[in-house]
Amino acid sequence: MPTDRNLLNCFAAADIALKTGHNEEAIAILQQKPAGNGFADFYYLDYLLGVCKLNRLDTDADAPMFKFVTNFKGSSYVKDAYQKLAWNYLLKNQPDKYRTFMQYALQRGKQFTDSDKQAHKAAQNPEMPHPQLLRARLLFDGGYYTKALTILQQIPETQLTATSQKLEYIYRKSRIYDGLKQYPTAIACYQQTILQSKDAPYYFAPKACLELGKIYEQQGNPANAALYYRKAMEYKNHEYRNSIEQQAKAGLNRLKR
Numbered sequence: 001m002p003t004d005r006n007l008l009n010c011f012a013a014a015d016i017a018l019k020t021g022h023n024e025e026a027i028a029i030l031q032q033k034p035a036g037n038g039f040a041d042f043y044y045l046d047y048l049l050g051v052c053k054l055n056r057l058d059t060d061a062d063a064p065m066f067k068f069v070t071n072f073k074g075s076s077y078v079k080d081a082y083q084k085l086a087w088n089y090l091l092k093n094q095p096d097k098y099r100t101f102m103q104y105a106l107q108r109g110k111q112f113t114d115s116d117k118q119a120h121k122a123a124q125n126p127e128m129p130h131p132q133l134l135r136a137r138l139l140f141d142g143g144y145y146t147k148a149l150t151i152l153q154q155i156p157e158t159q160l161t162a163t164s165q166k167l168e169y170i171y172r173k174s175r176i177y178d179g180l181k182q183y184p185t186a187i188a189c190y191q192q193t194i195l196q197s198k199d200a201p202y203y204f205a206p207k208a209c210l211e212l213g214k215i216y217e218q219q220g221n222p223a224n225a226a227l228y229y230r231k232a233m234e235y236k237n238h239e240y241r242n243s244i245e246q247q248a249k250a251g252l253n254r255l256k257r
Helices: 007-019 023-031 044-055 062-071 078-091 095-107 114-123 131-141 145-153 163-179 183-197 204-218 222-232 241-255
Strands: none
Touching (some): 007 023, 007 044, 044 078, 062 078, 078 131, 114 241, 145 163
């Protein structure tokens, strides 16, 4: 792996692997990061390792995340890290510890990044995530699409009573089918997500619009791509607004070329 014994190269390679669904490769890079004399501490790499291990549903994902929150002196990703520690305990069926770490997410760190804003907002909500929906989400984030779909298909829809859970269920289906390149099914699910969300204060509808724009752009349908990129920017009351708007604007700029 071309990290050249350099922490910045290690970060770049792992970050690219994580963002492109190559979670196993990211873990291997991070576990072989350079250490010892001559290397400054780079605790964000511990955060990334914790994220990757949580995506794989490793029970010890909390170890590198604890190292990050204990040693990192900055403010970014701290709230997000505490939320991910809370998720780790929820998946271990320890709801009391989940609540404890969500309180830390509320009290510590700053709301600089979209992920920190999302963690802070989630910490204000007494409703806990549905464990199986959370597992499907994490597996998807790691690129384990088939496993994520299996988890999702095992959830009885009648078990999902909260509006947020019902919307998340169809949104997760959309994302997974998109990852599996089953685009007709993904498009139908994204459209269902948008239709059912209406004015609900969640990111599912704007993100569905953004992903539909990407699919139509990839398929050579610029009219529909532009339509959904613009629609993605119409939603204002959600925690990923900055990120989604930036990506939608970038999509519209690509279509002008």
